[in-house]
Amino acid sequence: xxxxxxxxxxxxxxxxxxxxxxxxxxxxxxxxxxxxxxxxxxxxxxxxxxxxxxxxxxxxxxxxxxxxxxxxxxxxxxxxxxxxxxxxxxxxxxxxxxxxxxxxxxxxxxxxxxxxxxxxxxxxxxxxxxxxxxxxxxxxxxxxxxxxxxxxxxxxxxxxxxxxxxxxxxxxxxxxxxxxxxxxxxxxxxxxxxxxxxxxxxxxxxxxxxxxxxxxxxxxxxxxxxxxxxxxxxxxxxxxxxxxxxxxxxxxxxxxxxxxxxxxxxxxxxxxxxxxxxxxxxxxxxxxxxxxxxxxxxxxxxxxxxxxxxxxxxxxxxxxxxxxxxxxxxxxxxxxxxxxxxxxxxxxxxxxxxxxxxxxxxxxxxxxxxxxxxxxxxxxxxxxxxxxxxxxxxxxxxxxxx
Ligand code: AMP
Numbered sequence: 001x002x003x004x005x006x007x008x009x010x011x012x013x014x015x016x017x018x019x020x021x022x023x024x025x026x027x028x029x030x031x032x033x034x035x036x037x038x039x040x041x042x043x044x045x046x047x048x049x050x051x052x053x054x055x056x057x058x059x060x061x062x063x064x065x066x067x068x069x070x071x072x073x074x075x076x077x078x079x080x081x082x083x084x085x086x087x088x089x090x091x092x093x094x095x096x097x098x099x100x101x102x103x104x105x106x107x108x109x110x111x112x113x114x115x116x117x118x119x120x121x122x123x124x125x126x127x128x129x130x131x132x133x134x135x136x137x138x139x140x141x142x143x144x145x146x147x148x149x150x151x152x153x154x155x156x157x158x159x160x161x162x163x164x165x166x167x168x169x170x171x172x173x174x175x176x177x178x179x180x181x182x183x184x185x186x187x188x189x190x191x192x193x194x195x196x197x198x199x200x201x202x203x204x205x206x207x208x209x210x211x212x213x214x215x216x217x218x219x220x221x222x223x224x225x226x227x228x229x230x231x232x233x234x235x236x237x238x239x240x241x242x243x244x245x246x247x248x249x250x251x252x253x254x255x256x257x258x259x260x261x262x263x264x265x266x267x268x269x270x271x272x273x274x275x276x277x278x279x280x281x282x283x284x285x286x287x288x289x290x291x292x293x294x295x296x297x298x299x300x301x302x303x304x305x306x307x308x309x310x311x312x313x314x315x316x317x318x319x320x321x322x323x324x325x326x327x328x329x330x331x332x333x334x335x336x337x338x339x340x341x342x343x344x345x346x347x348x349x350x351x352x353x354x355x356x357x358x359x360x361x362x363x364x365x366x367x368x369x370x371x372x373x374x375x376x377x378x379x380x381x382x383x384x385x386x387x388x389x390x391x392x393x394x395x396x397x398x399x400x401x402x
Contacts, residue, residue: 004088006030006080007391010068011093012132014124015039017067020387021080024088024395027388030080035067043067047074064131065138072139082140089144090136091394093184093386094129096122097149098175104152104393107133107145115147121175121232146394153187154180154218154228161227161320178236180228182216185330188389189382190220193328196367196380204325207317209310210384211340212331213241213283217310219317227320229313235271238313239306241283244274246309276302285333285340307343314344318351326378327353335383336363341370345379352376 005025011018020032033047043061048054055074061067072082080086092107098118105111112133119126129147137145154162162178164171171177186208193208194201201223208218215238218228229237229245239245247270255261261269269278277283279302282291291299318324329341338360345355352375359370364381371379 004084004086006084006086007088007394008075008082008090008136009093009387009390009394010090010132010136011387011390012064012128014128017064017071017132018387019071020391021075022388022391024391031075031078032387033071033074035061035071037061038064038067045070045074047071049074049078064128065135068132068135068139087140087143089146089394089398090140091146091148091390092129092133092136093150093390094133094147095125095150095181096179097147097151097155098179099155099177101147101149102152102155104146104148104397106397107137107147111147121179144398146397148184148390148393150181150183151179153183154178154225156224157227164231176232178228178231180216180218180225181230181234182210182214182218183225183228184386184389184393185210185384186216186218186220186225186228188386189328189330189384190218190223190225192367192382193326193378193380194223196369196382197326197378199325205321205323207314207321207324207327209314209327209329209334209344210331211238211310211329211334211337214243215240215245215331215333217313217317219320221321227317239279239309240275242272242275242277244270244278276306279305285337289337289339303343307340310340310344314348314353315351324352324377326380328380328382330382330384335381341379341381353379355379 006021006023009020009022015038017035021030023030031049033045035045037043038061041060043059045057046054075081094115096118100114115126115130133145164176189208190206191201193206194204197204206220208220210216214234216228216230217238219226235243237245252266255266275283276288280288280298282288288299288302292303333340341360342355345353354372354375355370356372365383367380367382369378369380
């Protein structure tokens with residue numbers, strides 16, 4: 001086993017790769033970066049070394065192999081190359097683990113074949129994740145590579161929360177069930193929330209609201225996920241930047257039969273042209289709040305629809321959990337948009353939920369409580385750190401495999 005203490009975390013998307021090199025002794029970020037527009041013109045690599053002085057390189061990256069080779073060169077230039085004996089493992093974010101992968105998994109040929117078998121349920125994500133794994137294995141075939149699945153944390157959901165109420169045989173044949181996503185974030189944030197309360201995760205019930213461009217809510221009881229808002233795909237649940245979240249499945253039939261739209265067109269509509277963007281033409285919450293503030297009716301409707309759905313999930317998960325100790329806001333919107341936090345929790349004093357306006361307005365990168373001391377439910381802002389969680393799970397697996 002490697003004596004190294006560093007983990008490289010790779011998050012390969014269809015046309016991008018995000019990476020972080022983390023020293024597990026103290027969690028130091030030795031480097032991080034992003035390659036964008038892989039396979040397109042106008043490729044860009046932005047690399048941030050430990051010093052914080054960003055380096056940008058504009059070039060064409062024909063594929064993920066070219067992108068990862070460029071990343072390897074940047075790391076080598078910083079003296080933290082992939083050939084370093086300090087590198088203990090590479091941790092890969094893999095979006096869909098299906099029913100089989102419920103824990104971080106050492107990648108073998110057989111595991112890779114299984115991840116490939118899941119492509120039909122994650123056609124947008126798993127192919128890119130697989131490419132990232134293949135290229136990284138070519139670069140360092142001797143190094144342990146670990147897959148950390150976005151669905152894994154939700155595998156603990158009881159069957160009645162994971163099932164859609166459709167014919168069981170059909171559902172089972174096509175692996176149609178609620179898997180949930182953003183699991184690494186929900187796991188990290190629920191644990192960090194318990195730490196903020198000075199409690200063991202096993203002692204607390206938390207509603208986690210991961211509000212980024214994609215958004216999801218989860219109900220976590222004693223450290224175990226018991227429900228989450230995303231389903232078979234990341235389309236279900238909250239209103240998101242460009243995704244509709246919950247719609248009556250009948251909308252799809254209607255748009256096909258009456259609207260004459262093809263299935264691919266409806267897929268594109270619901271995933272990429274809906275949500276906040278579909279309602280008001282913008283998907284950035286900053287812009288929407290600014291427009292709403294200036295009296296723009298479309299932006300106001302988008303904001304109100306977003307908040308209404310969020311409140312329904314808060315109420316729903318309150319009932320699922322029975323007792324709620326904390327509500328944690330995280331990701332781009334959750335960590336930064338005080339008006340969203342205020343509106344999502346307004347008027348819920350009967351449920352023990354309140355937000356202190358002054359605490360809510362403080363800007364900080366730290367985990368912090370924003371509810372008044374008297375409130376029964378702690379409302380908190382808890383920055384997510386999916387990369388650190390992936391690195392920790394990867395490192396723990398490599399070290400347990402002695
Ligand atoms: P994420 O997917 O977690 O990176 O979140 C990205 C989203 O966070 C953006 O699309 C914005 O809508 C939102 N966001 C980022 N910064 C702010 C901010 N200061 N205020 C409101 N929303 C923000």
